[in-house]
Every structure is written in structure tokens, then in C-alpha cells.
Amino acid sequence: MTALSAQKRAEARIGLVLASPAILLLVLLVVLPVLATAGFSLTDYRLGTQTIGFAGLDNYGTLWNDPRFWQSVGNTALYTLIVVPGSVGLGLGAALLIEGRGWLRPFYRVAYFLPVASTFIAMAIVWEFLMNPSVGLFNQILFALGLPGINFFGNAQTALFSMAAIGIWELTGFNMVLFMAGLAAIPRDLYDACAVDGGESGWDRFRMVTWPMLGPTTFFVAIITMIRAVRVFEVAAVITQGRPEGATEVLLYSIYVQAFQYFNIGYAAALIVVFLVVTALIALVQARFGGGREASR
Amino acid sequence: MASITVSDISKAFSGQPILRDVSLDIRDGEFLSLVGPSGCGKSTLLRIIAGLEEQDHGSVEIGGRSVDAERPGRRDVAMVFQSYALYPHLSVYDNMAAPLRQRSLTQFQRGFGLARLLPKARRKEAEFRREIEATATMLGISGLLQRKPAQLSGGQRQRVALGRAIVRHPKAFLMDEPLSNLDAKLRDTVRAEISALHRRLGATFLYVTHDQAEAMTMSDRIAIIMEGQVLQIGAPSDVYHDPADLRVARFIGSPRINVLAGEIDGSGRAVLLGRAFDLDIAPPAHGKVQLAFRPHDAGLCNADTAQLVGTISHIENLGSDILIHLALPGSEEPVIIRESHETAIHRRLGDSVGLKLDSKKLLVFDETTGKRLRTPAQTETAS
Numbered sequence: 001m002t003a004l005s006a007q008k009r010a011e012a013r014i015g016l017v018l019a020s021p022a023i024l025l026l027v028l029l030v031v032l033p034v035l036a037t038a039g040f041s042l043t044d045y046r047l048g049t050q051t052i053g054f055a056g057l058d059n060y061g062t063l064w065n066d067p068r069f070w071q072s073v074g075n076t077a078l079y080t081l082i083v084v085p086g087s088v089g090l091g092l093g094a095a096l097l098i099e100g101r102g103w104l105r106p107f108y109r110v111a112y113f114l115p116v117a118s119t120f121i122a123m124a125i126v127w128e129f130l131m132n133p134s135v136g137l138f139n140q141i142l143f144a145l146g147l148p149g150i151n152f153f154g155n156a157q158t159a160l161f162s163m164a165a166i167g168i169w170e171l172t173g174f175n176m177v178l179f180m181a182g183l184a185a186i187p188r189d190l191y192d193a194c195a196v197d198g199g200e201s202g203w204d205r206f207r208m209v210t211w212p213m214l215g216p217t218t219f220f221v222a223i224i225t226m227i228r229a230v231r232v233f234e235v236a237a238v239i240t241q242g243r244p245e246g247a248t249e250v251l252l253y254s255i256y257v258q259a260f261q262y263f264n265i266g267y268a269a270a271l272i273v274v275f276l277v278v279t280a281l282i283a284l285v286q287a288r289f290g291g292g293r294e295a296s297r
Numbered sequence: 298m299a300s301i302t303v304s305d306i307s308k309a310f311s312g313q314p315i316l317r318d319v320s321l322d323i324r325d326g327e328f329l330s331l332v333g334p335s336g337c338g339k340s341t342l343l344r345i346i347a348g349l350e351e352q353d354h355g356s357v358e359i360g361g362r363s364v365d366a367e368r369p370g371r372r373d374v375a376m377v378f379q380s381y382a383l384y385p386h387l388s389v390y391d392n393m394a395a396p397l398r399q400r401s402l403t404q405f406q407r408g409f410g411l412a413r414l415l416p417k418a419r420r421k422e423a424e425f426r427r428e429i430e431a432t433a434t435m436l437g438i439s440g441l442l443q444r445k446p447a448q449l450s451g452g453q454r455q456r457v458a459l460g461r462a463i464v465r466h467p468k469a470f471l472m473d474e475p476l477s478n479l480d481a482k483l484r485d486t487v488r489a490e491i492s493a494l495h496r497r498l499g500a501t502f503l504y505v506t507h508d509q510a511e512a513m514t515m516s517d518r519i520a521i522i523m524e525g526q527v528l529q530i531g532a533p534s535d536v537y538h539d540p541a542d543l544r545v546a547r548f549i550g551s552p553r554i555n556v557l558a559g560e561i562d563g564s565g566r567a568v569l570l571g572r573a574f575d576l577d578i579a580p581p582a583h584g585k586v587q588l589a590f591r592p593h594d595a596g597l598c599n600a601d602t603a604q605l606v607g608t609i610s611h612i613e614n615l616g617s618d619i620l621i622h623l624a625l626p627g628s629e630e631p632v633i634i635r636e637s638h639e640t641a642i643h644r645r646l647g648d649s650v651g652l653k654l655d656s657k658k659l660l661v662f663d664e665t666t667g668k669r670l671r672t673p674a675q676t677e678t679a680s
Contacts, residue, residue: 187380187382189379189380189382192349192369192378192382193376193382194399195348195349195368195369195370196348196349196370196374196376197370197400197461198370198396199370200368200370208399209384212384212385212387
């Protein structure tokens with residue numbers, strides 16, 4: 001017994017030694033910065049000042065009473081609520097359609113995946129041109145059809161939705177690739193069994209086989225998309241700067257503005273802590289419920 | 298219940314022919330096995346009959362009606378897959394109910410759980426319940442109805458897959474290697490159970506397997522398929538004792554049949570392994586032939602009196618019988634002889650013994666085509 005546990009202890013020691021470089025990096029690059037941020041959120045530190053004072057939970061109090069904070073939380077939530085179902089649904093649809101295509105499959109796969117591989121800041125600028133109220137392609141088309149143009153980013157009613165449309169475009173391809181991997185893992189026998197059992201329409205196949213078998217994939221994709229949607233930043237930074245009337249003010253953009261334009265490091269740190277808690281909660285849901293992937297046979 | 302007629306089926310996958318002009322008649326209520334090595338096209342044939350694959354040429358009739366234009370679900374056959382293909386997200390009960398619901402509920406009733414509470418659907422659901430419970434009792438899985446497939450053993454899943462086929466009362470059962478994923482011991486049990494099930498249901502069974510022992514023990518008739526063609530169809534004893542083709546003779550039977558290359562002259566003298574001796578059979582042909590005999594159709598004798606002499610290269614003790622492997626000079630493969638325990642127990646590795654052939658039981662095959670050349674006496678008994 002003792003010999004065995006001694007051997008186990010030795011094994012554990014070696015394991016720890018082998019893992020130490022990774023642990024060190026994790027601590028240096030993730031744990032310490034998070035702790036530092038949490039620490040800063042309790043101070044009134046401003047970038048460039050020589051003094052730093054303990055502020056307790058003042059920053060959080062300010063935040064709680066700041067209507068702009070609540071607006072950016074609301075905007076981020078609404079953006080996420082649009083982008084997640086939109087890009088998950090379209091990603092699944094695109095994956096199903098492409099699966100059905102024969103030789104064009106590689107082309108579609110690349111075409112849809114392109115947004116993921118490209119620099120999103122650059123893509124945001126392209127979108128800005130496309131959505132330009134006077135010379136943009138979309139409005140030119142509307143004008144040509146004799147319809148009134150849309151002031152995509154100039155109007156508080158449409159700005160967030162325009163941003164969400166770009167978000168959906170960005171994430172659909174990524175989700176599609178994940179769904180295609182999920183589809184490829186479904187045993188063909190199940191479709192055969194469904195056909196012999198009397199499943200005739202594509203809807204029957206989807207309801208009996210595809211959708212239930214994609215359950216774990218769908219869950220995973222939804223969580224990943226949610227985390228990516230909450231992190232929306234580029235479009236707000238490049239195109240709108242939160243305008244008009246704060247309609248596109250999102251969490252990450254608020255943090256950026258507070259930290260690097262107003263130099264309110266303490267307040268920005270408090271915002272980051274809130275943001276981290278939200279993403280951590282989403283990740284926790286994934287870890288808790290996403291692991292239970294059922295044996296497929 | 299129905300007969301199945303397959304006429305001139307051909308199928309190629311990307312230019313590679315898989316089936317060539319296959320014709321088969323499966324009688325109503327018959328248990329017919331399609332047996333052959335992997336890649337011979339037997340599973341493809343089954344899938345064509347089920348409607349999961351479309352033939353390039355030829356037609357399929359089920360119950361006297363052409364089903365070539367019908368979708369799999371309309372052909373009214375049930376299929377049992379090697380992987381069982383149970384829906385992993387559904388309970389055993391719902392797995393068995395799936396084909397019933399799929400076939401007799403409307404799209405609306407199937408698609409929406411709440412619609413099943415409507416009176417008409419509820420009456421049907423009650424019928425399904427009776428059917429499923431009766432079938433589950435018959436298969437001994439009534440205690441498992443609420444479980445998910447992942448919580449079942451291989452044998453239990455296999456039963457559920459059978460149950461899902463039985464509840465429908467299909468015209469025929471198509472089974473694609475249903476026992477391959479079971480361990481050897483369980484396979485023997487389930488083999489007997491499927492045979493019993495066939496007798497009990499009296500339904501038409503079409504059973505695909507690569508295991509000749511499975512085919513031999515379960516079937517009314519066996520169709521041996523190789524390289525996309527049916528080489529022979531017949532009762533197990535026919536294909537075993539009276540094979541029409543050397544490939545059939547080699548495939549059926551364990552231990553394998555012994556084959557020796559030889560030559561026959563016009564007067565019934567054969568040259569085997571460079572030694573001439575009387576075969577005492579009216580020769581079906583002259584020229585180069587392959588002579589085959591089963592391990593129990595030949596014996597060993599004293600080396601001094603024998604025409605063919607070899608040395609014992611290996612001894613396999615099966616308990617009841619013992620298999621003696623005899624290395625003959627000039628033959629690449631050893632000849633295997635089955636002997637009773639009493640006579641074989643004294644044999645030792647390296648012993649020099651004679652081979653005694655029973656000319657009446659020799660099977661003669663054409664050397665080039667592999668087709669059987671029956672002696673007049675054999676032709677008589679075959680007809």
C-alpha cells in the first residue's frame with residue numbers, strides 16, 4: 001500500500017514538473033493580469049497620475065448608477081440576442097445546404113469561411129462603405145428599385161441592427177464549419193433506418209436524425225457564438241464610435257473609451273471585471289452542460 | 298409476408314461493377330442468407346432491395362409487385378443494421394415506436410408532441426403501446442423500455458433493433474450482418490434466437506453475412522455471392538456437399554476443403570502430385586483439374602501401403618475430433634484430415650502417414666473456370 005502511494009506521489013511530482021511551464025505562463029499571462037485588474041477596480045487610478053488611492057467599491061457604485069453603463073449592457077445583450085440565433089441558424093442552414101451539394105462543396109466552404117480568416121477591422125471598413133447612406137451599395141440598390149435609402153448607422157433605430165447584421169455575417173461561416181463537422185459525424189445508418197422506417201421528407205430526416213444528433217454541436221456552437229458576440233468591438237470602434245446617441249455603445253467599447261480615451265483605469269477595470277464575470281458565467285454553463293455528449297451508438 | 302424477386306440487378310459505383318446481373322427468388326416465409334467475402338456486393342444487394350440504393354439495371358419485386366419506383370418507407374420491409382442504428386436520443390420504447398408513428402401518424406401528429414394528446418392520435422398510441430409491449434415481452438426486453446440505447450449492452454441493443462423491425466409486421470426482414478458486433482458467445486445464442494424468431498413469425502428473412510457458419514446454421518437456403526455474382530443457391534447441405542464452383546467449395550465449410558491440382562486421363566487414372574493412381578471414377582473430363590475433398594471424406598493409413606504419403610505438420614485438438622494437417626510433397630497447402638479422438642490421439646508431429654482418398658467423394662473442378670465437373674454418379678444424385 002505504502003509503496004504504491006509513494007509511487008503515486010512520485011508520479012504526481014513528475015506530472016507537476018512537466019506541467020510547470022504551462023502553469024507559469026498561465027499565471028503570468030492570465031491569472032496575474034486578472035488579479036491586477038480586479039485590484040485596479042478598487043482604486044481611483046488614472047493613467048498618468050502619480051497617486052493611487054483605495055476607492056473601495058466606489059467604481060462599482062458609479063457604474064451601477066451610470067445610465068451609459070446600463071445602455072451598453074442593454075445594447076450588448078440585444079446584439080447577442082440577435083446575433084446568436086441569427087448566425088447559429090444561418091450556419092446550420094448553410095451547412096445543411098452545402099452537405100447536399102456535390103462538387104461545389106469546397107468552394108462554398110471557403111466562401112463562407114472567409115470572414116473568419118480575414119482581418120475584421122478591414123472588413124468593418126468595407127462594410128462601412130457598403131452601408132454608406134449615399135454612395136453605399138445597399139442604398140444604391142434600394143434607390144435603383146425606387147425605394148428610400150436606409151441610414152444604416154446614422155439612425156438610432158437601425159444602428160444596432162446594422163451592427164448585428166455584420167456580426168451575423170462574420171460568425172455564420174465559422175458556425176457553418178462547426179456544424180459541417182457535426183454533420184459528418186452522424187452515422188449514415190441512422191438516415192437509412194429513418195428511411196426504411198418510413199421517414200420520407202427532408203423534414204422527417206431532420207427531425208428524427210439530424211437535429212437530435214447535432215444537439216451537442218448546437219449547444220457548443222451557441223455558447224461559442226455567445227462569447228464571441230458579447231465581445232463585439234470592431235464595428236463600434238471603427239464605424240460608429242458608439243453613435244448615434246449611444247445606440248451602438250457596447251461593453252467592450254465602453255471599456256476601451258474609459259481606459260484609453262478618458263484614462264479612467266480604475267473605472268475601466270471595474271467594467272472589465274463585470275465583463276469577465278459575464279463571459280465566465282457563459283463558459284460555466286458550457287462546462288457544466290456541454291460535457292455530457294451522449295454516446296452516439 | 299411476401300416473396301421477393303430480384304431480376305438482373307446490376308450496380309456499379311464510380312465505374313466499378315459491384316453487382317452483375319444478379320437474379321434471386323426468395324420464397325414467401327423463407328430464411329435466405331446472402332453469404333460471401335466482404336466487398337462481394339451482398340450488402341449492396343440488400344440495400345437495393347430495401348430501396349436505400351438504386352440499381353443501374355434490373356428490377357425488384359416484393360410480394361409480386363414491382364417496387365422499383367417506391368421509396369424505402371413504402372416498400373414495407375424492415376431492416377436490421379450491423380450498427381443497430383438505434384436513435385440514441387430516444388428511449389427503447391420510442392425507438393420501437395418510431396416506425397409505427399412514422400408510418401401511421403400524420404405529419405402534424407408526429408411533428409408536435411402535443412398533437413399526440415388528441416383523441417385520434419391517442420387511440421393509435423394505445424395500439425402502439427400494446428404492440429410494443431407484446432414484442433418487448435417476446436424478446437425479453439420489457440424491463441428496458443425506458444432506457445436509452447447508451448445504457449444497454451450490445452446484445453440488448455441488438456434485441457431492440459430486432460424489436461423495432463418486428464413491431465411493424467413488415468412484408469420481409471432484411472438483416473445486414475446483425476451479429477457482427479456481438480462477442481462470439483453471445484453470437485451463438487442470438488443465432489439460435491433469430492432462427493426461433495423466424496419460425497415463430499413465419500416471415501420472409503433475407504440475411505446478409507460474411508460468416509459461412511452463420512449462414513449454414515440458420516438458413517433454409519444460402520446464396521453464395523462472389524465478385525458481384527451469385528455462384529450458387531441451395532440448401533446448406535447442398536452447397537456443402539455438392540458445390541457448383543470451386544470458390545463455393547472453398548468458402549463453405551470449416552475447416553476448409555482440401556484442394557489438390559491434378560490431371561485425369563480418359564480411363565479414369567489421375568495424376569496427383571506427380572504420382573499416377575487409379576481413381577476408380579468415370580472421369581467427367583480429361584485434362585487438368587482441381588480435385589477437392591472435405592476433411593472428413595478422406596482418411597489416414599499406413600505409409601507403406603499408401604500412394605500418397607506426407608508428414609504430420611500440425612495437430613489441432615477440437616476435443617471431440619482432432620484435425621491432422623498433413624504436408625504433402627508437391628502441395629503448397631497442407632491437407633487437413635478430421636479424425637476421431639481415439640484414432641488420432643496416437644499421432645505425433647513429424648509422423649509419416651499415408652493419405653487414403655475415397656474416390657466417390659472426390660469433387661472435380663475445371664482447372665480454368667473453377668466450375669464443377671460432376672461424375673455420372675454425382676449427376677444422378679444431384680438431380
